[in-house]
Amino acid sequence: MHHDCLHVLLADDDKDDRLFFKYAIEELKIQTFVTTVNDGVELMDYLSKTENQLPDLIFLDLNMPRKGGIECLKEIRANKLFNNLSIAIYSTSGSEKDIEESFVLGANIYITKPNDFTSLKKILAEVININWQYHTSGLNKENFVLSI
């Protein structure tokens, strides 16, 4: 049994989105610890530093300056060290093509960003909960795909 908390990392260049995300996560029952970074370059920096604790779940915004979500996704999936990370794509685009491409490149979750805070909370609650089940029940992450 794991009693530890879930470490979540968000990479998003929008300050308001980062705040809403934090508020929404704070209200969940599952103990969650949030780290945020402002873009893909910062994210890869964070992950490459050994003194930083690796997150269990990363939320990646698709459109970020300097380095976008897809590029990060490719880099993360190419590195065996990060095999255990779940990756959630967090995007305003809900196109079938983007969704499928992200999954093929190794994303586990695809979230179409909702417009209101209530839906955001609901979606994040579901994502965190399902990820928690994968985390605590030894489920096969290779087959973990969720589009929401």
Added chain:
Amino acid sequence: MKLYIRYNINTTCKSLLQEQLDKLGLTCELTGLGELELKNGISADQHNQLSTVLKKYGIEVLDDRISSLVQKTKDTIIEMLYLEEKLPPSKVSFYLAQKLNYSFGYISNLFSEVTFISIENFIIMQKIERVKQLIIANELTFTQIASKLNYSSSAHLSWQFKKITGLTPSSFQRIIKKRRENNGSNAEKELM
């Protein structure tokens, strides 16, 4: 008028615990913060009673027995889905109660408290995991998979699959296939 009081939370807790334990006839020693050493063990019944009384005071009994029962429940569900050639026709609640020797209500309450998911949803999630594996293994038709896992029809299974994963079974299959091809070609590149 106002009356001013000062209290020592530690002493309050200790005497409260002692009182309640005495009431249930349990001999014990308070070994430290948040830990009790029971002299003669505790029955499941006493454990329930104690948890209920203490809950009123905002004290929660954390117990390995609980985590181990929850773990056992998970194992039993997974075993049922993976080892049985076909799912038992009886309701899963009967199956679990019989295998674990507790009432389904008790198991179910504990389960959602510890795991943050209801047993029903956990089973659905595990069933869909099993479906994913069977789809990838590509040995059974979709209709056969539905029947093996007690779905009334393949349409029902498709609906539940889409509800849980957000994808249709066929797009799931396509994604996994492409992902593997993708990984395969990356591995080749690395070799070259």
